[in-house]
Amino acid sequence: xxxxxxxxxxxxxxxxxxxxxxxxxxxxxxxxxxxxxxxxxxxxxxxxxxxxxxxxxxxxxxxxxxxxxxxxxxxxxxxxxxxxxxxxxxxxxxxxxxxxxxxxxxxxxxxxxxxxxxxxxxxxxxxxxxxxxxxxxxxxxxxxxxxxxxxxxxxxxxxxxxxxxxxxxxxxxxxxxxxxxxxxxxxxxxxxxxxxxxxxxxxxxxxxxxxxxxxxxxxxxxxxxxxxxxxxxxxxxxxxxxxxxxxxxxxxxxxxxxxxxxxxxxxxxxxxxxxxxxxxxxxxxxxxxxxxxxxxxxxxxxxxxxxxxxxxxxxxxxxxxxxxxxxxxxxxxxxxxxxxxxxxxxxxxxxxxxxxx
Amino acid sequence: xxxxxxxxxxxxxxxxxxxxxxxxxxxxxxxxxxxxxxxxxxxxxxxxxxxxxxxxxxxxxxxxxxxxxxxxxxxxxxxxxxxxxxxxxxxxxxxxxxxxxxxxxxxxxxxxxxxxxxxxxxxxxxxxxxxxxxxxxxxxxxxxxxxxxxxxxxxxxxxxxxxxxxxxxxxxxxxxxxxxxxxxxxxxxxxxxxxxxxxxxxxxxxxxxxxxxxxxxxxxxxxxxxxxxxxxxxxxxxxxxxxxxxxxxxxxxxxxxxxxxxxxxxxxxxxxxxxxxxxxxxxxxxxxxxxxxxxxxxxxxxxxxxxxxxxxxxxxxxxxxxxxxxxxxxxxxxxxxxxxxxxxxxxxxxxxxxxxxxx
Numbered sequence: 151x152x153x154x155x156x157x158x159x160x161x162x163x164x165x166x167x168x169x170x171x172x173x174x175x176x177x178x179x180x181x182x183x184x185x186x187x188x189x190x191x192x193x194x195x196x197x198x199x200x201x202x203x204x205x206x207x208x209x210x211x212x213x214x215x216x217x218x219x220x221x222x223x224x225x226x227x228x229x230x231x232x233x234x235x236x237x238x239x240x241x242x243x244x245x246x247x248x249x250x251x252x253x254x255x256x257x258x259x260x261x262x263x264x265x266x267x268x269x270x271x272x273x274x275x276x277x278x279x280x281x282x283x284x285x286x287x288x289x290x291x292x293x294x295x296x297x298x299x300x301x302x303x304x305x306x307x308x309x310x311x312x313x314x315x316x317x318x319x320x321x322x323x324x325x326x327x328x329x330x331x332x333x334x335x336x337x338x339x340x341x342x343x344x345x346x347x348x349x350x351x352x353x354x355x356x357x358x359x360x361x362x363x364x365x366x367x368x369x370x371x372x373x374x375x376x377x378x379x380x381x382x383x384x385x386x387x388x389x390x391x392x393x394x395x396x397x398x399x400x401x402x403x404x405x406x407x408x409x410x411x412x413x414x415x416x417x418x419x420x421x422x423x424x425x426x427x428x429x430x431x432x433x434x435x436x437x438x439x440x441x442x443x444x445x446x447x448x449x450x451x452x453x454x455x456x457x458x459x460x461x462x463x464x465x466x467x468x469x470x471x472x473x474x475x476x477x478x479x480x481x482x483x484x485x486x487x488x489x490x491x492x493x494x495x496x497x498x499x500x501x502x503x504x505x506x507x
Numbered sequence: 508x509x510x511x512x513x514x515x516x517x518x519x520x521x522x523x524x525x526x527x528x529x530x531x532x533x534x535x536x537x538x539x540x541x542x543x544x545x546x547x548x549x550x551x552x553x554x555x556x557x558x559x560x561x562x563x564x565x566x567x568x569x570x571x572x573x574x575x576x577x578x579x580x581x582x583x584x585x586x587x588x589x590x591x592x593x594x595x596x597x598x599x600x601x602x603x604x605x606x607x608x609x610x611x612x613x614x615x616x617x618x619x620x621x622x623x624x625x626x627x628x629x630x631x632x633x634x635x636x637x638x639x640x641x642x643x644x645x646x647x648x649x650x651x652x653x654x655x656x657x658x659x660x661x662x663x664x665x666x667x668x669x670x671x672x673x674x675x676x677x678x679x680x681x682x683x684x685x686x687x688x689x690x691x692x693x694x695x696x697x698x699x700x701x702x703x704x705x706x707x708x709x710x711x712x713x714x715x716x717x718x719x720x721x722x723x724x725x726x727x728x729x730x731x732x733x734x735x736x737x738x739x740x741x742x743x744x745x746x747x748x749x750x751x752x753x754x755x756x757x758x759x760x761x762x763x764x765x766x767x768x769x770x771x772x773x774x775x776x777x778x779x780x781x782x783x784x785x786x787x788x789x790x791x792x793x794x795x796x797x798x799x800x801x802x803x804x805x806x807x808x809x810x811x812x813x814x815x816x817x818x819x820x821x822x823x824x825x826x827x828x829x830x831x832x833x834x835x836x837x838x839x840x841x842x843x844x845x846x847x848x849x850x851x852x853x854x855x856x857x858x859x860x861x862x863x864x865x866x
Contacts, residue, residue, distance in 0.1 A: 186834055216827045218834035220789040223779030227571050228824050234564040235828055246786055249691050269684060308785070309675065312687050339671055339785070495685045507676060 159352030166342055173211075177239065179203075179413060181215040181231030182225065184244035187341055191320030191376030191386035192369025192403070193217070195262065196243045196266075206410050210417065221412055229254040233261050239416050241409070242266065245310075251275065262421050264412060267312065269492070273423055281429030282312065285401035286363070287431075287466035288456045289383045292399055293361045294331050295448040296381050304355030305347060305364040305371055306337045307507040311494040313365050318498045319466045321365055324456065325500055330425035334359055334501050335503040339426070344370035351375065362396075381443070387473035388438040399452070407433050427488060430460045472499035511857045524805055529801075529847035536847070537840040554829045555822030555840070562825070565710070570708025572817045574779050576712035578603070578771035580813035582795035584719040585764030588727075593741040594760040598644065598659030599768040600792025601666035602637040607776040608673055608767020609636030611783050614698035615678055615689060625697040629773055630711075637769015638694040640666065640761050645761035649754045650684045655761060663792070671785040678783050689783035692776060700778035712774025716813075719767060723806040732759075768792060785830040797845050819844070 179200075187197035197215065204213045214237070219228045224248045232240050233254060242251045255263045256277040270424045282328040293302045302324055306313050317335060324331045328445060334357050336350040347366045351374035354362055360380040364371045367386050368370035375382035375396035382392065385398025409429065415421040428434040437456055438489035440449045469480030475495040480486060497505055534556075538548035551673075558566040560571040581600045588595050610633030617625045644658035692698045727733035739746040740755055747753070771791060776783060798816050802808030823837035843856050 180828075214828050214831070216824050216834075221784060221786045222781065222789065224789060224820075225777065227575075227781070227821065230567060231564075231828065232826055234567060245686065246688075246784060249781055253693075308687055311684065387632075395848065426777075493684050 156397075176187065176210055176212045177207075177413065177417060178235070178237040179211055180235070180237035180261075180470060181213065182219050182228055182232065182238040182240070182242045182244075182247060183215055183217045184219060184221065184246065185342060185367075187369055190369060190389070193243070194387050195403040196241075197403055199409050200241075202406045203409040203413060205415075207401045207413065211413055223502065224251070224255055229263075230257070233258045238262065239413060239421075240264070247457065254265075261318060261324055262416055268426075271423055271425060273370035276412075276423050276426065278412075278426040278428075279312070280405075280434040282401065282435055283315040283426055283466055284373070284429040284459045285435040285437055286316045286319040287323045287459065288318035288452050289363060289399055289401055290323035291327055291452045291455050292444060292448060293320065293363060293381075294326065295442065295451070296329035296398065297324075297328065297331060297361045299358050299360045300328065300330045300389070301332050301334060301357065301359045302361040302363065303351075303357070303359035304333055304335045305350045305354070305366050306335055307341050307366050308339060311492055313330075314494045314497070315491055316363075316365050317501070318494070322471070322498060323466065327451065333501055333503065335501075337506060338366050340366065342367045344368040345428065347371050348374050360407050384442040386437055390438070393439070394441035397441070398443045402436040402438050404434055404436045406419045430456060432461065474499055474501055474505065509829055510860045510862050511853070512855055512860045514858055517855050519817070521851075523808075524804070525851040525855060526801055526808070526848060528851050529531070529535035529844060532851070533840065533849040534846045536843050540836065540839065541830070544832070544836065546567070546832055550828050551830045551832060554826040555819060555837075558825045558829070559818060559821045568821055570702075570706065572814060573708040574710070574714045575820055576813040578775055578791045579795050579798045579816055580809055581712065581719055581771040581774075582764075582768045582792055583798040583802065583809045583813060584723045584806065585767030586795055586799045587802070587809060588736055589724070589760035589764050590799055591758055591804050592736045592756055593743070596641065596644070596655045596657050596659050596761050596764045597796065598662045598666075598792070599764060599795055600642075600788055600790065601659070601773075602640045602765040602768035603772040603775075603792045604641040604666040604670050604788050605772070606633040606637035606766075607772030607780075607787060608670060608678070608783065609633055609769070610679060611692065611776050612673075614692055614695065614777065616669060617697070617856045618695060619691065621697045621730055622627075623697070626700070626777070629698060629777060630770065633769045633773025634766045635769070637772065638766035640769070641761045641763075641765015642758065645758045648757055655757070659761070667788065670783070670787060671865070674783050674785040674787070677731035687785055691781045692849070693778075693781040698798040700774055709777045712771060712773065712778060715770055715774065717810075720806045720810050723809075727806065736760075758832055768795075795797065801844070801848055816841075840848030 181200050185193040185195045186429045187194050197382045200213050208454040216228045219225050229240060229242060229250055239262045243266045245267040248265055251263050251265045252270045252275060253274050259274055265277050267279045269279050304317055318349040320334045334354055336353050338346045340352050342344055347368050351362055351371040355378045362371055362375050362382045364419055369389055372382050372389055372392040379506040380396060382399050384397050386403050388398050388400045388402055398469055440452060465485045467486035471480040473479050534552055538552055541548040541551045586596055586599060597621035610629040613629045613632040643662060644655040646651040647658050648655045675687045680688060680690045700710050735751045738749055739751055780787060794816060798809060798812045819841050826832045
């Protein structure tokens with residue numbers, strides 16, 4: 151090979167590299183899903199937010215996702231794969247990805263990581279979650295007003311703090327508007343299992359429940375509620391197909407504002423590790439349309455609760471509140487701390503169900 | 508006019524030819540599927556089969572291939588003996604879970620003591636747990652003549668519920684803020700099944716899988732036990748005359764495959780998995796059944812089949828990233844592999860003859 155052609159080749163390569171650096175490469179952002187977007191619930195909402203975020207940045211950001219990633223060793227590999235693929239910001243959207251995310255974050259200090267619903271932080275690892283209990287306060291209010299049998303049902307997924315917060319918040323606010331209300335709780339021990347969720351709904355209906363709240367992601371309980379002619383609330387996504395009855399309102403996870411915010415921070419070079427816990431005020435938790443099946447005064451009452459939470463004048467866990475065993479928890483006017491809520495492992499007074507061990 | 512004619516003996520050529528043919532047919536049919544979905548089939552096939560081995564990040568994926576294939580091979584080796592003898596352990600997934608639970612329980616009971624004996628004790632407990640879980644269908648079949656397919660399968664669901672109970676109850680991390688899941692054994696040096704040589708993916712479970720292949724090969728081809736297994740599968744009556752005790756064979760096959768599945772479980776939870784959680788098991792016990800058949804129930808074949816299965820898993824993730832294929836398409840692709848294998852297996856036992864229609 152002639153030296154001149156070699157040099158020319160080198161010069162050209164350098165030139166190409168230079169132009170590549172000038173024309174800004176789009177930022178690559180990766181996502182790991184525990185389920186598939188077709189679940190219509192948790193993963194669906196994350197996927198919608200991913201698409202809306204990508205559209206918002208119009209070409210400056212390219213996203214990719216790996217679906218159906220089992221928790222554990224497979225998660226670590228899939229997250230590493232995203233990092234190796236050149237993603238500079240990676241969202242891992244399930245609690246079970248926590249240790250895997252932390253492990254990969256330690257290996258890729260230049261990549262930023264965001265783990266949903268966990269608690270482990272690192273200089274390049276943030277956590278984010280939503281104050282779903284704020285939304286539960288709103289639908290709990292509606293549930294307390296709408297029940298005629300004074301029995302409302304709750305389909306729990308797992309007895310972890312996030313779910314316990316939801317149960318307590320719903321119950322407190324149902325009781326507030328209806329002192330006679332009782333709550334029945336059935337555990338599905340799954341986030342998404344239409345068959346188990348349907349069974350749970352049937353069990354509740356058999357116990358005389360006429361309003362069902364769920365902290366599981368499928369629409370199976372909605373279908374059961376429809377058959378039984380009772381009321382239900384959409385969970386994670388709007389579940390609008392069941393409007394106006396049985397689904398009379400819904401609690402929606404809306405991650406788009408957070409994703410846009412964090413991607414913008416990376417683009418600006420201002421990303422910092424933090425624990426973010428946002429709710430109705432920031433728009434992460436939304437209440438879906440309250441349908442005409444709900445009387446206007448009940449709707450107004452629920453919207454008033456929502457407005458007070460949004461402007462910060464009201465916290466759903468405000469004393470006086472006692473624990474299930476009758477011991478004192480919050481004094482009059484006292485507000486629960488975030489640390490207390492994040493470790494919540496008890497029911498409040500008035501719930502008769504046994505706390506799962 | 509074509510006729511199927513049973514071969515007097517299984518064709519050696521096709522025994523080994525069908526897996527290759529099945530892989531090729533899967534590539535073609537899968538490629539068509541991907542093309543119909545509007546994705547570039549060549550890019551997708553390359554992402555699945557080529558990139559993890561020779562792509563830009565192959566140095567990371569090659570060790571991962573061993574990590575993923577290790578438990579598959581270990582479990583499939585255990586299953587293959589029973590399958591040869593007509594003893595159907597479908598519940599390896601449950602034995603895998605119980606093995607992981609028993610081994611992890613030993614580690615968590617010892618926490619935070621550091622001692623060289625902890626890891627061996629965990630391994631023993633894991634093998635024992637899997638063995639005992641496998642002996643339940645064995646005992647029921649020997650004593651009451653129950654069907655081990657049903658019993659072992661049903662015990663998977665029992666095991667999963669035990670797992671969920673343990674993750675939420677006795678084995679829950681006391682410092683985990685109430686979240687379900689045990690302590691992470693990767694952060695407990697005495698219990699951590701670390702890579703024997705860093706960066707190679709070779710943890711003790713992979714070594715155990717390789718050892719199982721070697722031992723299995725010797726047993727099958729050089730040992731009287733291998734002979735008994737073969738005879739029992741091919742001619743049960745003849746086996747009795749040859750002095751094979753069918754009950755003993757059931758116990759050995761179910762208990763042994765249970766022990767190997769239990770080993771896979773404890774190696775996984777103490778190594779790549781790290782934690783007992785309610786989602787700890789991801790189907791290795793079921794996938795291993797495919798691996799066993801894909802490998803023709805032969806140790807060397809199982810080794811290759813395990814690696815191939817692992818490749819489709821890891822490559823499947825690459826394809827999601829590179830081509831944007833949904834996870835379901837990858838699962839369909841893996842399903843095709845088994846489908847074509849079973850379909851082409853016809854050629855092993857039958858030959859196609861052309862019959863002239865007399866004029």
